[in-house]
Amino acid sequence: MALFQGLGERLNHIFSKLTKRGKLTELEIKEAMREVRVALLEADVNFTVVKKFIASVSEKAVGEEILKSLTPAQQVIKIVRDELTSLMGGENVKLEVASKPPTIIMMCGLQGSGKTTFSGKLALSLKKQGKKPLLVACDVYRPAAIEQLKVLGKSIQVDVFERGLDNPIKTSKEAIKYAEKFMLDTVIIDTAGRLQIDEKLMDELKQLKKELNPTEILLVIDSMIGQEAVNVSTAFNDALDVTGVVLTKLDGDTRGGVALSVRSVIGKPIKFCSVGEKLTDLEPFYPDRMASRILGMGDILTLIDKAQEAVDEAQVKEMEKKFRENSFTFNDYISQMDNLNKMGGLKSVISMLPGMSGKLQQLENAMDEKLMIKNKAIIQSMTEKERENPDIINGSRRMRIAKGAGVQVSDVNQLIRQFNQSKEMMKQLKNNKRGGISALMKMMK
Amino acid sequence: MGIFGNFFKRIKYFFTKNELDDNFYDELEQTLISSDMGVNTSEEIIEQFKQELKSRMIKDVNGAQKVLREILIDKLKFEEVKFNYPLIITVVGVNGVGKTTSIAKMANYFNKQKKSVMLVAGDTFRAAATEQLDQWANRLKVKIVKQGEGADSASVVFDGITSMKAKKIDVLIVDTAGRLHTKSNLMKELEKINNISKREYPEAMHINLIVLDASIGQNSLAQVQAFKESVNIDGIILTKLDGTAKGGVAYPIVKELNVPIVFTGFGETVNDLSKFNVEEFVDKILM
Numbered sequence: 102m103a104l105f106q107g108l109g110e111r112l113n114h115i116f117s118k119l120t121k122r123g124k125l126t127e128l129e130i131k132e133a134m135r136e137v138r139v140a141l142l143e144a145d146v147n148f149t150v151v152k153k154f155i156a157s158v159s160e161k162a163v164g165e166e167i168l169k170s171l172t173p174a175q176q177v178i179k180i181v182r183d184e185l186t187s188l189m190g191g192e193n194v195k196l197e198v199a200s201k202p203p204t205i206i207m208m209c210g211l212q213g214s215g216k217t218t219f220s221g222k223l224a225l226s227l228k229k230q231g232k233k234p235l236l237v238a239c240d241v242y243r244p245a246a247i248e249q250l251k252v253l254g255k256s257i258q259v260d261v262f263e264r265g266l267d268n269p270i271k272t273s274k275e276a277i278k279y280a281e282k283f284m285l286d287t288v289i290i291d292t293a294g295r296l297q298i299d300e301k302l303m304d305e306l307k308q309l310k311k312e313l314n315p316t317e318i319l320l321v322i323d324s325m326i327g328q329e330a331v332n333v334s335t336a337f338n339d340a341l342d343v344t345g346v347v348l349t350k351l352d353g354d355t356r357g358g359v360a361l362s363v364r365s366v367i368g369k370p371i372k373f374c375s376v377g378e379k380l381t382d383l384e385p386f387y388p389d390r391m392a393s394r395i396l397g398m399g400d401i402l403t404l405i406d407k408a409q410e411a412v413d414e415a416q417v418k419e420m421e422k423k424f425r426e427n428s429f430t431f432n433d434y435i436s437q438m439d440n441l442n443k444m445g446g447l448k449s450v451i452s453m454l455p456g457m458s459g460k461l462q463q464l465e466n467a468m469d470e471k472l473m474i475k476n477k478a479i480i481q482s483m484t485e486k487e488r489e490n491p492d493i494i495n496g497s498r499r500m501r502i503a504k505g506a507g508v509q510v511s512d513v514n515q516l517i518r519q520f521n522q523s524k525e526m527m528k529q530l531k532n533n534k535r536g537g538i539s540a541l542m543k544m545m546k
Numbered sequence: 547m548g549i550f551g552n553f554f555k556r557i558k559y560f561f562t563k564n565e566l567d568d569n570f571y572d573e574l575e576q577t578l579i580s581s582d583m584g585v586n587t588s589e590e591i592i593e594q595f596k597q598e599l600k601s602r603m604i605k606d607v608n609g610a611q612k613v614l615r616e617i618l619i620d621k622l623k624f625e626e627v628k629f630n631y632p633l634i635i636t637v638v639g640v641n642g643v644g645k646t647t648s649i650a651k652m653a654n655y656f657n658k659q660k661k662s663v664m665l666v667a668g669d670t671f672r673a674a675a676t677e678q679l680d681q682w683a684n685r686l687k688v689k690i691v692k693q694g695e696g697a698d699s700a701s702v703v704f705d706g707i708t709s710m711k712a713k714k715i716d717v718l719i720v721d722t723a724g725r726l727h728t729k730s731n732l733m734k735e736l737e738k739i740n741n742i743s744k745r746e747y748p749e750a751m752h753i754n755l756i757v758l759d760a761s762i763g764q765n766s767l768a769q770v771q772a773f774k775e776s777v778n779i780d781g782i783i784l785t786k787l788d789g790t791a792k793g794g795v796a797y798p799i800v801k802e803l804n805v806p807i808v809f810t811g812f813g814e815t816v817n818d819l820s821k822f823n824v825e826e827f828v829d830k831i832l833m
Contacts, residue, residue: 139585142585248674296786333761355768
């Protein structure tokens with residue numbers, strides 16, 4: 102079972118040549134960063150942003166002590182992810198609320214970035230929080246855009262204010278008056294999509310900002326955007342000094358490098374992620390999850406953290422010694438299973454592995470939790486001597502064990518076969534003395 | 547435009563020295579990757595460029611410019627899609643790439659070629675999608691076949707083909723719901739639309755064109771790949787080239803997935819569409 106895919110796998114490959122522990126050296130960092138760079142570029146992080154990021158992370162990583170419980174590859178990934186997370190803002194930033202209602206939220210962005218759908222989602226989410234939102238249709242350019250917002254508004258039972266193809270400033274001002282009159286506390290203004298180099302339309306937004314003085318100006322960006330992210334976000338921010346960013350369409354398979362590009366170029370917080378076509382699919386932005394996603398790492402870091410908690414260091418050392426001496430026994434097997442349970446059980450471990458969520462079903466068949474319980478029962482029906490010296494388990498012993506555990510002899514045979522295979526695997530791992538957690542995990546199969 | 551300025555103006559400096567150093571290739575790599583070409587393609591092109599310069603002993607900026615341009619043009623070679631009539635074009639793509647606008651532009655394009663055009667409002671999913679297409683049909687004075695929101699898109703397509711045959715229309719352009727390529731039920735719907743149109747009008751030429759937004763990055767590759775798994779993709783309409791986005795992701799798509807670019811879109815008016823021109827495309831990347 103491949104544990105680390107994508108970046109993790111490539112890093113492991115580089116570090117597999119190394120045998121000593123201790124500090125990360127400059128050369129190791131350089132090799133690792135080459136892979137990190139490719140991973141970031143493939144995730145569409147902007148070229149110049151990648152360059153700066155790599156330089157700053159390399160500096161931090163050189164001389165870093167490798168935590169006892171991590172492999173060097175994991176250590177590098179941890180440094181990279183921590184840095185990504187802190188660059189993207191550390192924590193989730195909430196929407197501002199105006200001291201005197203209504204709060205005015207103005208959308209802006211390119212065509213097709215998902216402003217109208219996001220406006221609807223935001224209105225629904227505010228409504229659920231007990232607020233009274235008003236949607237304002239100011240996209241007077243795209244055919245039927247106003248109609249689209251009206252349909253959305255109707256489906257979530259939120260008022261939509263429109264004045265047809267009237268001037269957006271006039272329409273918005275009337276909408277604010279309307280909101281004041283009917284005690285609606287949040288006015289969401291959906292504007293037309295525009296290219297950041299379209300001066301006429303950018304001026305319109307500047308005018309709108311000047312006249313309305315919005316509490317929030319949210320830049321809506323398609324999370325699949327490429328290198329262009331930098332030009333787009335810089336231009337919108339220069340023109341409007343936006344207050345936050347919204348990433349849409351994150352439910353696809355995009356890695357979302359845009360989050361890093363935008364954040365590091367304009368320095369504004371990402372306030373929401375929009376993750377689906379249904380109007381309920383709105384999520385706050387979590388920088389740590391995004392970091393894993395950009396690296397194509399699933400929740401691997403969470404897994405590493407959990408593994409650190411579950412397995413104490415002395416135990417790891419002992420286990421590694423056993424790997425080396427190839428003296429692994431059924432007792433060790435059981436203690437590993439217990440560790441796995443401490444990490445939240447097999448299913449939760451698998452679901453945290455990158456690229457695994459889709460294969461969960463398939464894996465479940467191969468790594469049935471029930472089977473593991475059964476295996477535990479079989480081992481517990483062995484005598485201490487049998488557990489320590491599995492070679493002595495002959496035919497009649499197998500029969501006795503099967504009866505004790507309430508299983509068939511074939512089940513016992515299967516477990517012993519599996520155990521021997523694991524041992525065989527460990528022999529191969531013997532050369533790689535950096536077994537650590539990753540070796541432990543591989544053993545779980 | 548753009549934050550990087552003109553590549554060849556920037557690199558002139560390097561040619562005044564005797565040898566091209568790493569800085570030069572860094573600049574080149576930045577230019578290529580910034581066009582969304584991806585790491586692999588960029589590295590490949592740089593490697594080829596190095597070899598060509600060496601074997602042809604080119605040391606001046608004009609010569610190098612010519613070589614690079616040649617390589618970039620050469621890498622986008624594919625067989626052109628030739629239209630036969632009657633023609634049924636099914637337009638697919640993820641949400642927000644500009645499908646409906648591209649359809650309007652194509653309708654205008656075929657109109658100008660003196661072909662009769664009919665539109666089919668097959669996006670019965672997005673709010674007001676039918677209205678949007680309807681407004682375009684009115685502006686362009688072309689016929690449109692539609693049902694209401696939530697209707698079965700395959701049945702709208704069926705209506706469209708029946709009407710096309712009866713009225714002897716040359717080109718039928720079918721709009722479909724935008725879908726993230728990771729949603730398999732919506733992809734099945736596309737298969738159904740394809741099957742119906744082939745079954746109902748086997749004599750016609752059937753093509754599926756995927757609309758890609760030039761500002762989207764490496765995910766465009768995944769989009770084409772995923773659609774290709776369900777239906778044939780015969781060509782690309784690359785939109786939003788009027789911005790500063792270069793659409794370099796076309797390179798890995800053409801190379802790895804073997805799908806040609808048919809049209810490019812570069813503006814909001816119906817005239818802002820043309821048949822793909824590789825030279826113009828490459829010059830924009832090097833701009």
